[in-house]
Amino acid sequence: MFPLDRRTEFQIGGTWTDVSGDVRESEPITIERGAKSESAKAGPSKCTLKLNNRHGKFSPRNPLSPYYGLIGRNTPIRVSVKGPESYLRVEGNTSSYARTPDHNSLDITGDIDVRVEVTADWYGTASQSILGKWDSGGNRRSYLLRIINGLIILNWSVAGTATLLAQQVLPALPKRAALRATLDVNNGAGGFTARFYWAPTMDDPWVQIGDPLSATPATSIYSGTAPLEVAPILATGVTPLTGRVHRAEVRNGIGGTVVANFDARAQPEGTTGWTDTAGRTWTVGPDATVTDRQFRFHGEISAWPSRWDVSGADVWVPLEAAGIRRRLGQGQKALASTLRRRIPAFAPLAYWPCEDNDGATQAYSPIEGVAPLTVAGWRFGQDTTLAGSSALPAVEAGGSMVAPVPPPTGSSTQWSVHMVYAVDSAPGTDAEFLAWRTSGTVRRWRIIQRTGAATIEGYDGTGALLVDQGVIIGDDVFEGWQRFYFYVTETGGTVTWRLDWHNIGGAAGGIGSTYSGSTGRVTQIQTQFGASVSGLKVGHLAVLPVASTAAYTSADHGFSGESAIGRMRRLANEEAAQINLSWIDGDTAMDTERLGPQRPDKLLSLIEEAAATDGGILYEPSDRLGLVYRDRASLYNQPxxxxxxYAAPGEVxxxxxxTGDDQQLRNDITVTRSGGSSARAVAETGPLSVEPPPDGVGIYDEAVTLSLATDDQPARIAGWRLHLGTWDEDxxxxxxxxxxxxxxxxxxxxxxxxxxxxxxxxxxxxxxxxxxxxxxxxxxxxxxxxxxxxxxxxxxxxxxTVGVVEDTVLGRVDTDGTTLNGPMSASTTVANVLTETGLHRWIDSATYGSMFPFDVTVGGEVMRVTACIGTALSQTFTVTRSINGIVKAHASGTPVRLTHPMRAAL
Incomplete structure (x- = not known):
């Protein structure tokens, strides 16, 4: 192991280049990751080292350097050491795989058993293929194992064309884990049965995931000629795995003969092909790598300062690299509102956010080729109450807006018009709220509203009224922010139209009908708001070439209510060019904390906001440039x-x-929902309570504002923070x-x-x-x-360490009202205990024998209770002493507590 095989690589010209020979051996490479203390959040990773630079090799502006023009600000760097075994590193592209040609032993048509051991992002949104004999383009589909968004999926095909599948929700998995899928093609009951399993490694016992999945009729697997692939690339619509593949097996029959045995663990670094123990010959794709490197740092080099001694003979570069968090935290502009970001992704024909600043005289469009919205009677930047938007304008009664709408590409038989609005009160007389012109049978459409009623009007080219549909409406369309959604579709000369009102964040309803003719296209927005409209606010006016509300759905309320991981997942997808973000989900059966609306802010700040609300850890991984979020549940009851x-040489x-300091001590906590109510949790009694010494420690208060979805969350979170802040342990x-x-x-x-x-x-x-x-x-x-x-x-x-229902250790509820009912010597194995009146007694071994033994703590000594006699408040324990190495005498009245009581998780 020593001298340590450390390797430093720079990404030069798109290729990882080993520069270890230029790193000074006389000084260590220093790496920092995560938080520097309990009270600090994890910051950017950092790596420092010194490079020899006597020949100007690492001076980016030196034209004599072989790296001239190839290195500079934010050049990627990675540092690794030699690990205990090799693995196949796959990059998630179509050149990164391992493959063995088709063989008759792989053409399994009956029962099958596939197993893999990989290091992967189990919960990513992309469908990642892990192992399969599956060629979509050639209709040579046989079997395929893949993961997506916390699901494990087994696909198979009977004829090579149509696809069948079975799937299960993955449990919380470690980064490296083994997965197994079996398919019993004929279960004897007229159908098939699929089962899924996981284990820490392929050598450990398999744990079944969920229940067996059965359906009828019986099935079979196509005997195709496709190769067997690790991180398959021939499966279209599925991304090859990104991560590490350690082992993979295909078995003919459940628990049957191994017909393919991919094992990268013993292969030398750089191996490009080998024959496995089943006789299969594997070839590694050009972007896949067999390596034994364990990466300790990935980052970017922001500067290349050259230094030298007075003689000029010794020249070096004191390099300091940092993770992506450093760059993301510097000078990045705030992301736009959720509506402003989302609507352009749906290719609108025209879109005007109306989020212009106070003082603007027209509303610009972010869509290329779309003219600004010409307005009158508008004052921009006045209202910030719509969660999915930046400030929107206030419009005077009788104000107006007009703008042309470009034509769609090609012909279209459908379109839709959308707008969000809010008014102070319902107008007493008919008032135009939205109007536009088209080239169809109906040339002009108008939406008119008044107290208790609304009308949709459509006029032909002569001004004749072709559509005149009224509807009774409730006050809810004038309460808070609303969205108009009007669409038309044409089929065989019949046009179907519909107008819906969406109470943003609430219910929807509307009217609709048909007429004979053509839809045409929207040519112009032309609206003269009614003179009786008071306190009107409008925004996010769009014309789409489809009849769909998807562009607005959830974005209009800022995705309020989505989970912390859900928000991170969405942001990572939307900003994939900026950030590589993954997450560790400690409980896939429950959502992370639900968030309030996403307001405009920097990308990193929004991700940090989600992490802070949920209470997990956001940090930078060591094996890639990116971020990892470890949710709160993943910290519970860890192995x-x-x-x-401590007694072993060198280990500690x-x-x-x-340190028993007060760095994290908090005993009076107020949590406020941003834009909502607050809750307070206080430790009134106990050694770390707000009571002044000697009964407590005095007040250590804290007030935090979090992005929360509902007003019932602050109380729970305040209680959990109080639990963390008053934990009495060094x-x-x-x-x-x-x-x-x-x-x-x-x-x-x-x-x-x-x-x-x-x-x-x-x-x-x-x-x-x-x-x-x-x-x-x-x-x-x-x-x-x-x-x-x-x-x-x-x-x-x-x-x-939190409670687990029905667990023999963590499922026990403690009592705070039991004491010794008499003294105990240092040698006795009998403890007389008394529980206060009104509290539950301890279980007795005659009735609950299967729940023994359990541990109690008395005066700092842990005792194991092997039996308990008595069914009243006065009981007798039989105990084993000194479980924790402490044994001493105890006075009567000494508290008796469970050593491992159930504690409720947040």
């Missing part, structure tokens, strides 16, 4: 990723210094591991990531007894040739 032993070198700001002294921890440490859990057993006797249990929030590592220290920034994991 231990790194187990350290000094300093190991607990934190360990830094825990260090010397990998050069404890190389046996290499694999476990490389598997750690931000937010993961670590424990230290056998702490020194001067510290509290029991295992030290922490979350790693960030770290600093120094990659030297002969030294590799990693210093982790940590916080207690205890408050993230």
């Amino acid at each position: 231990v990723r790194l187990a350290l032993d 070198p000094p300093p190991l210094e607990p 934190r360990y700001p830094t825990i260090t591991v010397w990998l050069h002294a404890a190389p046996h921890l290499f694999d476990e440490v490389l598997g750690m990531d931000i937010g993961d859990r670590l424990q230290i057993s056998n702490p020194p006797p001067h510290l509290p007894p029991g295992v030290i249990d922490q979350h790693m929030l960030g770290y600093t590592e120094k990659l030297g040739l002969y030294e590799w220290p990693i210093t982790m920034n940590c916080a207690p994991a205890g408050p993230w």
Whole structure:
């Protein structure tokens, strides 16, 4: 392992180039990731190193440099070390795959069993193909395993053309996991059955995902000639996998003969082909790579400062690279309103957001070739109450708007007109709200409203009234923001028209009918607002070549109510050119916290807002340039990723210094919904309560405003924040591991990531007894040739251990009203306990024998209760002493508490 095989690469001219020979070996490469302390949020990753530059090789403006014109600001960089095994790195494009030719053993028509072990983004919105014998273009479809948006899907075809599928929702998975799908083509009951499984690796026991999926009739699999592919590229409409493929198997029969056994783990780095143990010959695509590199940093180099000594003989570049968060946080303009961003994506013929600033005299259009909207009686930038919009204009009674509408490309038999509006009150007399001209049978359309009624009028070219449809309307179309949606479609000379009112964020309704003729096209917006209209606000006027409301749906209320991960997913899709964002979903059966409307702001700020509301961790990954969001649920009840032993040499070198400070202490918390109500949670009693010392610690208050969807959320979140802020346990700001002294921890440490859990057993006797249990929030590592220290920034994991219904440990409810009913010596194994009147007693072993044993804490000593006698408030425990290494005498009246009580998650 040492000297450490560290590698530094720059992306030069689109190719990753190894520059390790130019990195000074005398100094370590220093990498920082995540948060620097419990109270700080994760910032940009950082990497510092020194490059030799005696020949000006790394001076971007030096024309003699071989990299002249190829390096400069934000040149990508990555740093890696040699890992324990190889894998196939696939990039998600059509040149990144592994393939073996068709073989008769792969032409399975009956029961099939496919297995893969991959490192992947399980919850991405793109459909990612993992393993398959599937050629869509050639109608050679046999079987295909893929994932999309937290689903695992098995596709198969009977004849190579039509597709069948079975799917299940994935559970919360670690980054590296094994998946398995089986298909029983004839289950003996006239149908087929598919089953899905997962495991940490393909060597571990399989856990079934969901229930078996059965349907009729029985099926079969097409025996085609397509090759078998890892990260298949011949499946159209499906993106090849992005990530790492470690292993893959195809078996003829469920648990049957292995007919393909892809295994990249033992292949040397750079291997482009091999024959597996089943006899299949694999070829690696040009953009796929067999590698054993474990990446510790991905970032960008923003500057190349050249430095030299007084002699000029020693020249170097002290390089400092940073993750994408640095660039995203600098000088980026705010994203426009959700309506302004969404509507142009639907290719409108004309669109006027009307979000112009106060002082504007016309409304511009972001659609190329569309003239501005000429207005009169308008004052822009006056109303900000529509959640999906920036400030919109106020229009005087009798104001007007007019603009031409360009023709569609080609002929069309449908179109729609949309506008959002709000008025102070319903007009008492007929008032025009929206009107436009067309080239069809109806040449002019008008929407007229008054108190209790509305009319849609359509006039032909002579001015004759062809459409005159009235409708009774309620006050709800004058309460808050509304949206008009008017569309026409033509079939066989019959035109169908409809007008709908959408109460934004609420119900919809409308009227419609038909007439004989043609739709024509919209040629002009021409509206003279009624003189009786008071307090009118309008905006986001659009003409679309289709009869659809999709351009406005949810965007009109700023996507209020979408989950934190849902918002991140949508933003990542909308801004795919700017950011590569993935997420870890700790509970796929429940949504992350629901957010309020998305207001105009910077992309990074909007993502950070979603993360702050949900309460998870937003950080930069080490294996790519991008962002990862780890949701709050993924921090609950985590498995231990790194187990350290204080007594083992090198595993926990000094300093190991607990801190019982008040950095994160909060005992009086107010949470406010942005634009809504507030809730407060206060610790009234207890050692960390607002009571002054010695009964408490005094007031440590906090007030936060969050983007929340409803007014019932602040109370829950305030309670959870109070739970975190009053957790009474020491934190360990830094825990260090010397990998050069404890190389046996290499694999476990490389598997750690931000937010993961670590424990230290056998702490020194001067510290509290029991295992030290922490979350790693960030770290600093120094990659030297002969030294590799990693210093982790940590916080207690205890408050993230939450209740699990019916769990034998985490499913038990605690009591705060039980004490010892008499003293205990240091050696007795009997404890007499008394529960206060009005509280529930402890379970007795005669009735609830299957629920024993369980642990209680008495005066800092953990005891294991193996039996309990008595069904009244006075009971007798039989206990095993010193479970946590502490044993001592206890006085009568000492509190008795569950060691692992159920705590409600947020």
